[in-house]
Amino acid sequence: MNHTVDMRVRLGSLELRNPVVTASGTFASGREYAGFVELERLGAIVTKGVSLHPWAGNASPRIAETASGMLNSIGLQNPGVEAFCASDLVWLATRDVPVIVNISGHSVAEYVAVAERLEAEAVVSALEVNISCPNVDEGGMAFGTSRSAAAEVTRAVRSATRKPLIVKLTPNVTDITEIARAVEAEGADGVSLINTLLGMAIDTDTFHPKLARAVGGLSGPAVKPVAVRMVWQVASAVSIPVIGMGGIATAEDAVEFMLAGATAVAVGTANFVDPTATMRITEGLEAFCLKRGIGRVAELTGAVRL
């Protein structure tokens, strides 16, 4: 029986002190959560999506609750990479936690420009390329639903950065392994999945969609079975590490994703319900390993018994 657990995991050249990271867009850059979470105990902070120019996002209402989940159509509102560096990165530089910046663009050139701007920022540990946001009209998910477009973005950003490169995949595809293999072939150091499932809800009193944009991204416990399945498929199809997410709210959920093949896990929507969720899950994951006599948390990765 072990009395300590080695919680470290590796995402390519990046070592995390534990597998629990934040899901992009649900944790901003961590500042708002600093009163509830010891940020230094996170595996990494994955920031809200950042683009070259400021984006205004979509009209309100932008969220709607659904059975065991929520829809959002924030639409990647962000102040642009320059403002992000001047504010969020400066603040993040004061915290001892790996920072993974989630980047977006309307075109390949915009992705590249953001990556180039971040290249010199030492505080940025890795990039997560979001080719999967269902909430913007141009770009966004379109890159993630086509093998060739996904490959193209990856290739271009790869040549613009020496930082570890993670590509975030959309679940709104017929075969996610095909996209995962394409981005692996272009030099991605890891993939993260899933982004949100495209969904819609209609208010039966007003007959209006509950989101001003009509459709939005579904997240939360409702999507977990789809996410676990895709992590399992992708982890079997590629040899780069997978960051698993989609509905993780408890330590057992995190274990489930790791068993399916995830090296690290991201906590998203659960932060809204419980701002301490990342800490609770990290502690629970360690306790799970201790109880089961698992010395290294990384042993869970892919350990599903078929």
Add this chain to the structure above:
Amino acid sequence: MNHTVDMRVRLGSLELRNPVVTASGTFASGREYAGFVELERLGAIVTKGVSLHPWAGNASPRIAETASGMLNSIGLQNPGVEAFCASDLVWLATRDVPVIVNISGHSVAEYVAVAERLEAEAVVSALEVNISCPNVDEGGMAFGTSRSAAAEVTRAVRSATRKPLIVKLTPNVTDITEIARAVEAEGADGVSLINTLLGMAIDTDTFHPKLARAVGGLSGPAVKPVAVRMVWQVASAVSIPVIGMGGIATAEDAVEFMLAGATAVAVGTANFVDPTATMRITEGLEAFCLKRGIGRVAELTGAVRL
């Protein structure tokens, strides 16, 4: 203010007394529910999937509960079309309710053979061609994820039957409208959607998948936002009627699907929780229309206000 509601809806040449039908595989052929439901008050009974030869289905366990949903990997267990005609159809002939038979095959030829066998059965009001079952190895969903395969099955079955032909679509695709348009072009009289989302759950005590087959189909309230979105997309893309389903558990859920563009709605997983669900939803739908002064339930179809 109206005091009655015209609940009739039309699926091509088939008129239903109301829009509420059963979702294939959740209601068998209705016999088991006859103690709880006045079958004659259903819009139609959509039977469990029937294939040319008997199918054994998958190993147990075959279901697992998830957040606001369930996974199933029944695998289209059925006694084959001959036994189905001899038993279920004979029984159904004694009931005054439209019967829509859900058909499956491992090959185009098998689909055709089932359709041919059913052609002479007067009790069969329509066929629903399942090109979307995620739980069988050959055929099943594979037909539903490729535009050309979907078109081919539809064309072949179309030429084998004069009965109204509904094609049941899978949500596990990048663009469901593309498949819907393809089957419409081949003469489908309607489309039904969604079948289940492919999902997986892993038991964190045993490390085994919760389903013996590892993956299965996700249904129930969890999938409703995805289903409503797809119904909305498909209804906007084709001009044949849409039967909407996926997580319907209340009359408001049924309204939501109709607003999104469904002509009829199917109730599936909810039958397990409440065997009277179809009746409760039909009554609620009528009450909803009465309260809102809607004279014909069909006015709800596509009435979402964008």
Add this chain to the structure above:
Amino acid sequence: MTCGSDGGLERMLLERVTVLGNERVTEGVGLVVLEAPRVARGVRPGQFVHLRIAEGRDFILRRPFSVHRASGERLEILYQVLGVGTRALSLAERGEEMDLIGPLGHGWEMPDTLSHALLVCGGLGSAPMGMLAIELAEKGVAVTVAQGASTAGRLVARELFADVARRHEIATDDGSAGERGFVTALVEPLVAQDRPDIVYVCGPEPMERIVAAQAATAGVPCQVSLERLMGCGIGACLSCVVSTVHGQKRACVDGPVFNAEEVLWASAEIPPKY
């Protein structure tokens, strides 16, 4: 609200029931008493109910439970707390309402010719055996019970069996009551000495399988109660299939009690944990 079923099938009802009591029996095991006039009157030993535990929640499937005892308008259910459903059940308070479908399935067969029966139960396998033991005893059948559990405290329904059984043998894994070891070790001598006309078994499936083989060897008919994850509980969804020599049967309507010799054990696997 109750509503009756079609003529041809077993009569099953959807009944609104009230919790009359709910108490802890031992660590992780509870006994809930329900006022369920219509189902209680119709139920036979070995049948089960499909219980809707927590209506307030977004979605929870029904959960199947054997009827442990029925008397007058009351049903007793003995349950083990395993997951979300049984945890919610353990919190149900007197006066709460829920609904159930029942009585469901085929219970234990009790041929009129019976004069001596052996009941073998492991762990919560005693749940569907309570009514059986009582009814057999009332009919004048000599009842022998072989009961196994991990430890003395977990011999649920021990008193009930002690009351009605002519003979009550016990085995515990830790030896804290009766023999140390598995209940299966008790069966062979009991079959040999008592020469029962029938063996009834309920418990973990590996244990059931062994007892079924022991009965077969001794040439004694054997009935087993099998568990499967259940969706509908009424025969429609095919989630609960059991492989038998007569093909795939639905545990909910064709079982949960089967003649042991019909069951194809190899493929009849239950979820690993239970």
Add this chain to the structure above:
Amino acid sequence: MTCGSDGGLERMLLERVTVLGNERVTEGVGLVVLEAPRVARGVRPGQFVHLRIAEGRDFILRRPFSVHRASGERLEILYQVLGVGTRALSLAERGEEMDLIGPLGHGWEMPDTLSHALLVCGGLGSAPMGMLAIELAEKGVAVTVAQGASTAGRLVARELFADVARRHEIATDDGSAGERGFVTALVEPLVAQDRPDIVYVCGPEPMERIVAAQAATAGVPCQVSLERLMGCGIGACLSCVVSTVHGQKRACVDGPVFNAEEVLWASAEIPPKY
């Protein structure tokens, strides 16, 4: 469990609270009293809490509620039953525990120079006005309240306002109390006669917009409390944005109270129903 926030930001806490009471105020409106020692001490008028109502359920987002009154260790929340969350809240019983994050957002600005304030509230808009009216009155500010509702029975917090306001004008849609018509009709004469130094507004957004225009015409500063659907409640998710002349602001941390002149009403649409 409570835990404090980072230095730079407003001090917000995650606090475990206990329901001290929960009563019906009028049809579809309730008042819940919570024991929340830490948050109650820190909260200022117009701030809100983000409440986790039903923990047992699979998933439910927190719901934001203004603090109606705070005294000692108690918080009072006035709520309208609209959907799943508020329905669950209406069923919360004395002794139940829940958790909340608070105090959140920027409350009403109360410049020291104030001598006369007009509070305009429509429907549940009186919720965040309770504490405000009390604190202003305590400071010696003359308080005028213009309160509107559909009917007399729905004039929630009417007694509170009657107690602390120097003047309390009422309008109801059906004329069952005060003037028949909208509360906005009361505002113009009140602004003209009473010459308040500030107008505070809370109610349906179209009403807020009209009052803001009336105040602007009269050259009186005006503060409005805006509602948005909220995910995190603490500034991280951007679900609650309000369009202002200074760009998009988050209602949860930059509001919910805004200077009316900053708000770009045209794009600041709330869900149709509320």
